[in-house]
Amino acid sequence: MARALRDPMLARVGEGFLAVAVPISAAGDELPSAQVLVGFSEDLVQISEAVVVDLPGPGPVTAASLVGGGERCLLSWRDAAGAARSAAIHGTDSAFVVTEVSPSPVSSPSPVLISPEHAATLLDQRKKGPVVEPFPLVRERADPQVFSYGGRWYLVASDDTNGDNINVPALLIRSAPDLQGLAQAPDHVILSRGEAGLGGCFWAPEVHEVGGVLRLFFAPSVGQASWSTVQCHVMTLSPGGDPERAQDWSTPVPVLDMTGRPLSPEPGRPAISLDMTYLEVDGRCLVVWSQRVVEEEFVGDAELWIAEIDPAKPHRLTSPMVCLLTARLSWELTNDSNCVEGPYGLVSEDEVALVYAAGGVGPHYATGVLRAPRGADLMDPSVWTRASAPLLDSHSVAGQWGPGHVSFAHQGEDLILAFHAKSDPHEPARHTGLRRLPGWKGGQPVLL
Structure with a gap:
């Protein structure tokens, strides 16, 4: 090929x-x-x-x-x-x-x-293209999200120490007065392995305001420490709570479909679910995530799915699940099993952009985008347009291999882009980096 x-x-x-x-x-x-x-x-x-x-x-x-x-x-x-x-x-x-x-x-x-x-x-x-910040900001942290809360900046990410993101002892968060201060800020444990029956991984944490309170979506492994048992979970920060205090977070609960069953592209078959993100558009509360069937020796394709939730009960879908995206472009198919993952929404006045990652966790990892006009039914896959080429890949910036799993935050008139990449194509771990897009006023962001 x-x-x-x-x-x-x-x-x-x-x-x-x-x-x-x-x-x-x-x-x-x-x-x-x-x-x-x-x-x-x-x-x-x-x-x-x-x-x-x-x-x-x-x-x-x-x-x-x-x-x-x-x-x-x-x-x-x-x-x-x-x-x-x-x-x-x-x-x-x-x-x-x-x-x-x-x-x-x-x-x-x-x-x-x-x-x-x-x-x-x-x-x-x-x-108006990005200001490329020194890379990496934080070593051995993947799937990053930065967000502002209470006058401080926070970072949550997957722990990728030595490239091992399975046997992870805890879910971590750090904060600083400014973005660059996150580089040296200490980590705080907000959930440990063994609590709530969780065995490790703690993948792709994201914090969003849902129903007026902070919710943390993430994908831990259930029971044993294994990629084959990860499931989307959510926990809630108590009113007035400190995001860095473990006791201020509720016990995590799995996100279930509208019938109360674990998430699966084929309800009733064992599956993994991960990388859940949240967005509010035109009065609708939506979650998008990646999931695939994992059953004995069979591993299905990882696809992006979308559904509605009640913001007061984000652990239960309130609509049927809809498959939004399946890997089919050449740059999405560089892994042994086809995989699209890591969605994150960016809502502007005229459109909704949904970035995602594909190409396998390595130097071929890249960032794509789906776009839909405001006012459209975002649960209808036909309203979304997929860009044929990646927005971000290993050719974008020298020394940043496999850039992907992008998230966004706003700082004044600037758009802050968080991502992970490798500084060497052969090293095991991925690292967190930032880019600043000055004066972004909507439309597809220029990430290169």
């Missing part, structure tokens, strides 16, 4: 732009097939889901160039025998039509002309 692209090209077509690239192997080798990847963009910010288009003649495709004009563009290349070939490409969505042109005209790449206003908009978006 191709894992990389070369010769990216743009051409003006009608009211938008055609994007073409040549797929190659992850090692940079040419592929034997005569194919290109083609997508369409109206604004050079969002691109349609690219599709593989077969070209006439034998592969591989070399010396490719693209010329735009009118309602089509002309792609020129050389085939396996070195013969010059050209084809016209028509279409602005997944229904691209390729028609070979013979004899092949001589062509060279043409500049893509855009208006000064469009150029200024694109440049302004880049100016």
Whole structure:
């Protein structure tokens, strides 16, 4: 399977732009097939889901160039025998039509002309791109969330000491007067292994205000310390309580479906559930999480699911569960088992963005995004649009491998992005990092 692209090209077509690239192997080798990847963009910010288009003649495709004009563009290349070939490409969505042109005209790449206003908009978006903070902020902490409460900043995360996130002794939290102070702040234990029948893991803790009080969603292992027994749980901070005091948190309880059964994509079959997040949109209280069937030797695909809850009783779903997302894009399928996880919502005036992670816990881990307009029924998977390329991956910032499991917080007019990554692709542990997006006013955040 191709894992990389070369010769990216743009051409003006009608009211938008055609994007073409040549797929190659992850090692940079040419592929034997005569194919290109083609997508369409109206604004050079969002691109349609690219599709593989077969070209006439034998592969591989070399010396490719693209010329735009009118309602089509002309792609020129050389085939396996070195013969010059050209084809016209028509279409602005997944229904691209390729028609070979013979004899092949001589062509060279043409500049893509855009208006000064469009150029200024694109440049302004880049100016508002993130401020890359020193990495890591906190070592051996994964799946991070930072949040502000009572005039202090807090960090909760999975303990990834020495890369072991299974035999974890406790659920930890730390705080500081400012974000950078979290780097040296001491950890406080708010839940220990063995309490409430929990055996370890304590994955992906998130704190949200739900029903007027702070709730902490997380995924501990039940009984033994094993990834195969993790289940979404929630506990509540007492009114006026201190988030760093264990006694101020209620006993954690599992989140159950509307019939009172453990969460499972196939009710009644054993499953794991994790990475639960919460968002309120247009008067609806929603949770999104990842779950998969785990039964004896069978491990199913990890998918994102969504449901409604009563904010006064967040441990019980009040609607049927709906599957929102299944891994199917190439960058999502780099693990032995297909997995999408780590959802987190970002609500603005016009839309809801739901970032998620995929690609396996390692250097191929990356961050994707689903987007839906405000006012839409977010329980309907058809209202969500999945970006075809990751927002954040190992190519985004040098020395940050597998950036993912993103969460957001607001600080004044800035948007704070928390994520984890590895500083070396071969090290076992993941580390917490931050980025600041100045002046974010809605829309898909620029994370690169």
